[in-house]
Amino acid sequence: MYFIDVQGTLISDADKSPLRGSIEFIEKLNEEKIPYMVITNNTKKASKDFYSYLQSIGFHFEFTKYLDPLMLLESSLEKEAVAAYGAEEFLSVLKKMGYILNYKNPKTVLVAIKENFSAEEYAQMIDFLLNGASLVGMHETSIYAKNNKRYPGVGAILKMLEFATSSSYDVVGKPSVSFYNEALKMLQLQEKSAKFSDITIISDDVKGDLGGAKEMGMKTIFVTSGKYKSAQEIVPFLKPELKPDFIYADMQEILEDRWKL
Secondary structure, three states, rough: EEOOEEEOOOOOOOOOOOOOOHHHHHHHHOOOOOOEEOOOOOOOOOOHHHHHHHHHHHOOOOOHHEEEOOOHHHHHHOOOEEEEOOHHHHHHHHHHOOOOEOOOOOOEEEEOOOOOOOOOHHHHHHHHHOOEEEEEEOOOOOOEEEEEEEEEEEEHHHHHHHHHOOOOOOEEOOHHHHHHHHHHHHHHHOOOOOOHHHHEEEEEEOOOHHHHHHHHEEEEEEEEOOOOOOOOHHHHHHOHHHHHOOEEOOHHHHHHHHHOO
16 A cells, blocks of 8 residues: 655656556556555645646546645634745635735644745744744745745744744645545545555555654655755665665656566
C-alpha cells in the first residue's frame, strides 16, 4: 500500500508535466489492485480543479484516492478573521471557500507557499502573532522549488515565526498527524485492515513529508526528482531515525526495481 506525493514526485516542479515513470506507476497499482492514496500539499487550485488537472495529463484514479490540505481546512479553521499569506491563487481559493480575510485584527495567521514573501509581510505576521493571533500552516514543506530556484518552504517559515514570537503552530496538510490519519481512513475504504506500518510513502520532501511519516511507522522512499538534486545534499545531515528507507532517482526507478521490468 502506498501514499504518493505529487509535486516533484509525480509531476515536475518546473512545468507540472508527468515525471518519468509516474503515470506508469499509477497504472501498475491500478492493474494489480494495490491500495494507494495520492496525497498532495496543493493549495493553489481548488481540490477538484487540481485533481482534474492530474486527470488531464494522464493520471487515472478516483477522487476518493486524492487528498490535499484544502479538503481538511474547513474542519480545522474558522472562516472569520484570517490573515492569509501565500500566492494569489491561494488567496483566491480561500475567498471562494468563504474565508473572510482580515489584516487589521486577525484571529489566525495562515501561511501557504509563495516564492517572494517580503520583509513587510513577515513583519506583519510577527506583529499579529505577538498580539495573540494563532499560527497555522497549510503544510510543513522544507523547500519550495520553482524556476530552478529553491526557496524556504512553509515549514521553514513556520519555524522562523515560532522562533521570533515563541508561538506554537498547527499544520493542516503533510506531515501533520491529522492529515495522515485522514489519508489512512480513506485508504481503509480500499483495504479495511490498513495501518501505517503497512504503508510505504513516496515523496521528494525527505524532511517534511517523510520525516513525519517515518515517526508514524511508515516505510519511506525518497525520490530526487524534485526539491533535491541528489541524496547527498540532505540525507547525510538527517538524524539517523529520520533517514529514508529507500532512495531512488524517480518513479521509473521504483517501478523497475519493485516489478523488475
